[in-house]
Amino acid sequence: xxxxxxxxxxxxxxxxxxxxxxxxxxxxxxxxxxxxxxxxxxxxxxxxxxxxxxxxxxxxxxxxxxxxxxxxxxxxxxxxxxxxxxxxxxxxxxxxxxxxxxxxxxxxxxxxxxxxxxxxxxxxxxxxxxxxxxxxxxxxxxxxxxxxxxxxxxxxxxxxxxxxxxxxxxxxxxxxxxxxxxxxxxxxxxxxxxxxxxxxxxxxxxxxxxxxxxxxxxxxxxxxxxxxxxxxxxxxxxxxxxxxxxxxxxxxxxxxxxxxxxxxxxxxxxxxxxxxxxxxxxxxxxxxxxxxxxxxxxxxxxxxxxxxx
Amino acid sequence: xxxxxxxxxxxxxxxxxxxxxxxxxxxxxxxxxxxxxxxxxxxxxxxxxxxxxxxxxxxxxxxxxxxxxxxxxxxxxxxxxxxxxxxxxxxxxxxxxxxxxxxxxxxxxxxxxxxxxxxxxxxxxxxxxxxxxxxxxxxxxxxxxxxxxxxxxxxxxxxxxxxxxxxxxxxxx
Numbered sequence: 001x002x003x004x005x006x007x008x009x010x011x012x013x014x015x016x017x018x019x020x021x022x023x024x025x026x027x028x029x030x031x032x033x034x035x036x037x038x039x040x041x042x043x044x045x046x047x048x049x050x051x052x053x054x055x056x057x058x059x060x061x062x063x064x065x066x067x068x069x070x071x072x073x074x075x076x077x078x079x080x081x082x083x084x085x086x087x088x089x090x091x092x093x094x095x096x097x098x099x100x101x102x103x104x105x106x107x108x109x110x111x112x113x114x115x116x117x118x119x120x121x122x123x124x125x126x127x128x129x130x131x132x133x134x135x136x137x138x139x140x141x142x143x144x145x146x147x148x149x150x151x152x153x154x155x156x157x158x159x160x161x162x163x164x165x166x167x168x169x170x171x172x173x174x175x176x177x178x179x180x181x182x183x184x185x186x187x188x189x190x191x192x193x194x195x196x197x198x199x200x201x202x203x204x205x206x207x208x209x210x211x212x213x214x215x216x217x218x219x220x221x222x223x224x225x226x227x228x229x230x231x232x233x234x235x236x237x238x239x240x241x242x243x244x245x246x247x248x249x250x251x252x253x254x255x256x257x258x259x260x261x262x263x264x265x266x267x268x269x270x271x272x273x274x275x276x277x278x279x280x281x282x283x284x285x286x287x288x289x290x291x292x293x294x295x296x297x298x299x300x301x302x303x304x305x306x307x308x309x
Numbered sequence: 310x311x312x313x314x315x316x317x318x319x320x321x322x323x324x325x326x327x328x329x330x331x332x333x334x335x336x337x338x339x340x341x342x343x344x345x346x347x348x349x350x351x352x353x354x355x356x357x358x359x360x361x362x363x364x365x366x367x368x369x370x371x372x373x374x375x376x377x378x379x380x381x382x383x384x385x386x387x388x389x390x391x392x393x394x395x396x397x398x399x400x401x402x403x404x405x406x407x408x409x410x411x412x413x414x415x416x417x418x419x420x421x422x423x424x425x426x427x428x429x430x431x432x433x434x435x436x437x438x439x440x441x442x443x444x445x446x447x448x449x450x451x452x453x454x455x456x457x458x459x460x461x462x463x464x465x466x467x468x469x470x471x472x473x474x475x476x477x478x479x480x481x482x
Contacts, residue, residue: 048460068326071344
């Protein structure tokens with residue numbers, strides 16, 4: 001499956017399974033255009049995949065039987081997962097009177113209500129971010145994102161969850177940058193998206209205190225200058241801050257939740273802790289990126305994100 | 310969930326049930342397999358520290374538990390005799406897709422277990438080849454070989470069903 005080499009049976013298999021790199025994929029597609037038998041073979045493999053998925057696809061939509069949930073509800077054994085997740089204290093002090101008023105009036109959501117500190121820190125960091133042309137690219141938008149070690153529940157655990165940056169290109173939003181916000185009042189990461197017209201949106205991913213509902217509930221707020229959305233999914237808390245046309249929080253939140261719903265969560269080896277961005281599931285944590293946290297994504301075709309880094 | 314580990318596993322449980330259903334077929338026995346695997350995962354959760362993929366780790370547990378009990382606790386029920394409907398002339402058009410699907414499934418049952426299980430991990434669960442190899446505890450080359458042979462056999466078997474004779478097969482170089 002090496003680009004430039006002769007196309008083998010395994011290339012056709014990997015093509016049908018959607019596992020080829022773009023360069024090799026193009027080579028295979030060129031072969032398929034001139035070789036009907038190869039095209040038929042690939043079509044058969046794709047049909048096999050579709051048939052197998054169609055046969056069992058409905059299982060994931062079935063309610064999980066109570067007896068299985070009961071297994072997971074049993075008191076946990078002594079382990080690094082046992083204690084509630086630690087949550088570092090926030091230091092943000094931004095005055096956000098309008099949003100604080102919203103919080104005071106918002107219905108209580110059984111753990112889904114964002115903390116005042118999360119609101120304040122998110123707003124401050126969103127306002128604080130600015131493109132930095134001098135920053136070096138450190139990864140790919142398709143690469144994984146590490147949550148901070150605050151997700152680990154024991155100091156020596158240094159466990160983190162790695163999740164892929166949500167793809168918001170269907171909404172016309174390009175990922176412009178990724179930075180850790182540890183040391184900036186929020187132990188998490190900030191992903192900055194732009195619509196190519198100067199409007200920005202920030203997605204903050206951080207740890208929530210303790211466990212939580214599997215299905216997140218989203219709390220929205222539309223202000224004069226920004227739309228906001230907050231929700232949590234298990235031990236992960238999300239905050240969205242958007243401006244103007246880019247800031248339709250409800251629309252973007254739905255896209256983010258959909259993108260992450262089926263995404264595999266990776267647990268990187270406990271080597272460095274902290275926060276890192278990598279190029280793929282095999283990338284090792286690189287330690288804190290506090291000082292050079294920006295990520296330059298690969299521009300998506302047909303979507304002119306013109307905001308420079 | 311009792312803790313965050315439970316939340317993590319619960320997030321993957323629907324996929325574990327799907328894979329177990331494909332392995333075992335019978336829904337109740339498949340959930341028995343998942344339950345056994347979840348209990349094992351909870352007992353072995355410290356192993357997760359050395360794993361890169363939670364999903365792969367859980368699939369590996371499901372597969373290991375399945376191998377240990379496939380001839381006993383999770384043994385499949387007798388073949389479904391309703392498959393006679395496949396050649397029934399009065400089958401409505403809307404059922405054709407399902408019949409074709411079942412034809413592939415029938416062909417899957419004629420594959421060696423290692424080939425069938427490999428195809429399920431990739432085709433059904435979308436695992437990358439290296440991760441599927443880890444789940445099955447085999448080398449990457451072995452996994453690819455099983456996939457290649459299994460896929461080709463499937464193609465021939467389903468081709469036989471459609472045309473009455475196997476298609477002319479040529480390996481692509």
